[in-house]
Amino acid sequence: MKPKRDGESQCIRVSVRTAAMLVIGNEILSGKIQDANTVALAQSLRRLGVALRRQVCVLDDVETIATEVRALAASHDFVFTSGGVGPTHDDVTIEGVARAFGVAVVEDEALAAMIRAHYGERLLEGHLRMALVPSGSTQETSEDIVWPLTKLANVLVLPGVPEIFKLKLRIAERLLGADRPFVSRAVYTRMDEGTLKPLLDAVVAAHPEVDVGSYPTWTDPSYKTKLTFDGLDPELVGRATDAFIGTLPAGEPQRVE
């Protein structure tokens, strides 16, 4: 049984905003810590209707960062960087972003004033390095988040510490603004992927606007394969999901989310 082709599913192609993520840090590539910021950004961008297309992780190296930022900024609507924004020798993201755009690194007066007020007599030169930003960048804040996020052109510079990354992400969300969010549905079956393949091929062919994924599990005894249906139009996503469910044999699916 093939899912029936529905004339109404010829939907309007909408232009989707795209994003890329650049994770900067030797600590990730040496396996000391697991990157937790990509998944946080990805989930946030789904809610905003922005498609995360690419994620790259590089070492703490100015030239590598500059090359990568330049390439990602030219090919995506937004670039998010994570990590390398402290005052120590291994924090070279600001310099890398500046170099990507061929601008100098300068002290931001407002940031420097904030730092001076905070440290008072304990102020050291190292602390003031936190006031360095690429020339021409803007320092973006929100009502409840005092320490700003640095934005240069379409590049948003976020810190690596996951708690602070998530906090700053709220400023980024405000800057980007929300389109309609991506919607996602999931169907769980006890069928293996080899058996599901022809059913999936049919639903993929009939619903080109819906992104269909297939994920086997080796650990959850309640199902064998999870099928996902993603898109910007809830009706089209629902139609593809229902069409697929309609092709399953008796006793399936195990559950739908």
Next chain:
Amino acid sequence: MKPKRDGESQCIRVSVRTAAMLVIGNEILSGKIQDANTVALAQSLRRLGVALRRQVCVLDDVETIATEVRALAASHDFVFTSGGVGPTHDDVTIEGVARAFGVAVVEDEALAAMIRAHYGERLLEGHLRMALVPSGSTQETSEDIVWPLTKLANVLVLPGVPEIFKLKLRIAERLLGADRPFVSRAVYTRMDEGTLKPLLDAVVAAHPEVDVGSYPTWTDPSYKTKLTFDGLDPELVGRATDAFIGTLPAGEPQRVE
């Protein structure tokens, strides 16, 4: 107090083998799941003395995968791919790797025989797709892992499911063989990064063979900044760590690992 420069720290420069990781999967970039394979690979490579230099995550797209594999394979000693190796429409890694090297996708006879034996009368065409490999690739096994890892030139193709990724990693480890492992030490202090900066600059300048990292915490009350000292030579790493500790004020460090 500056750490003293030690003539013996002019060590022999060894050629370090390099690696890159390509994570393939819409499920990562849409935030459905968090990639757990990069950290597993990174830790494994540290033990083997191989430097993971770059990690990229892309969508399930043949041409994107091919372009990325080609670039990474040309610039690193080894490339590991994760994900996209099942039998369904969204599993396009084998085709991407084949296209990167300009070879065809062919059925591996031994794999096909294994699949036929396993499924018997339940065998479907979809199951046999798991026997497809890039022409010219070798299927690598180990004594205890029956299902092989596909290797084409310097590219090792691993599955995305974390449990199976880790299993296959053992085959990869055998193929690469171990050089001397990277060693790592960590020093925990209650000092902030701005205060630590001049001390770190001194140790970085005096110990060029040691990779020094600085990581503030926002969640652990027992310290403020963790400093890491990494390298291939335990003696040089130990010397840099001790030199740094020698520059700390009374009461520091909180602990050393």
